[in-house]
Amino acid sequence: AQTVTQSQPEMSVQEAETVTLSCTYDTSESDYYLFWYKQPPSRQMILVIRQEAYKQQNATENRFSVNFQKAAKSFSLKISDSQLGDAAMYFCAYKFQGAQKLVFGQGTRLTINP
Amino acid sequence: GAGVSQTPSNKVTEKGKYVELRCDPISGHTALYWYRQSLGQGPEFLIYFQGTGAADDSGLPNDRFFAVRPEGSVSTLKIQRTERGDSAVYLCASSLRGGGTYNEQFFGPGTRLTVL
Numbered sequence: 001a002q003t004v005t006q007s008q009p010e011m012s013v014q015e016a017e018t019v020t021l022s023c024t025y026d027t028s029e030s031d032y033y034l035f036w037y038k039q040p041p042s043r044q045m046i047l048v049i050r051q052e053a054y055k056q057q058n059a060t061e062n063r064f065s066v067n068f069q070k071a072a073k074s075f076s077l078k079i080s081d082s083q084l085g086d087a088a089m090y091f092c093a094y095k096f097q098g099a100q101k102l103v104f105g106q107g108t109r110l111t112i113n114p
Numbered sequence: 115g116a117g118v119s120q121t122p123s124n125k126v127t128e129k130g131k132y133v134e135l136r137c138d139p140i141s142g143h144t145a146l147y148w149y150r151q152s153l154g155q156g157p158e159f160l161i162y163f164q165g166t167g168a169a170d171d172s173g174l175p176n177d178r179f180f181a182v183r184p185e186g187s188v189s190t191l192k193i194q195r196t197e198r199g200d201s202a203v204y205l206c207a208s209s210l211r212g213g214g215t216y217n218e219q220f221f222g223p224g225t226r227l228t229v230l
Contacts, residue, residue: 033216043203043205043223043226047218050218093156100145102157
């Protein structure tokens with residue numbers, strides 16, 4: 001079974017600084033997708049960034065970028081120039097290409113200090 | 115356009131009661147998903163609909179849980195004989211299609227269920 005592990009229950013960063021959230025996963029599949037979702041107090045999950053496993057190039061979306069290490073099964077999220085609005089729970093998620101369900105990690109609570 | 119909506123936003127019930135949670139997906143989305151998020155945890159998959167049929171219900175924890183989507187749009191998650199352990203946020207998501215290719219899942223705000 002696929003599993004996703006986020007080893008950092010909480011992280012904090014100063015506004016305008018850079019922070020990296022860690023995620024590891026376990027799968028025997030070769031074709032899959034990885035995601036980072038943001039969940040603010042409103043509870044609505046918002047997709048931040050996604051990575052296709054077959055792509056070697058790391059995905060980037062504005063201030064958000066990932067470090068995808070397929071062999072190590074590691075998928076970290078880097079947030080540059082942190083803003084107060086970035087404060088939320090962040091979830092790493094996995095989806096096998098042949099399946100529909102997302103498998104989520106336990107989440108990391110990110111606090112931004114002004 | 116409107117996003118995924120879920121009603122009620124919060125539901126408090128007593129142990130042993132029956133509850134229904136409703137999800138309105140984004141118009142035109144054929145795939146619909148239910149997840150359960152317990153306190154301090156990530157969401158866990160419950161069931162996936164493609165159109166009117168439940169294509170994958172492997173995440174339903176037991177036969178007290180049942181979901182329907184009779185017209186391929188609105189879905190209702192039904193929980194019989196609720197237990198305190200059913201307390202969680204129930205999230206619904208929809209995507210344009212299902213299938214093996216990537217289709218972004220758009221989430222609703224969830225229903226917080228509290229079983230006393």
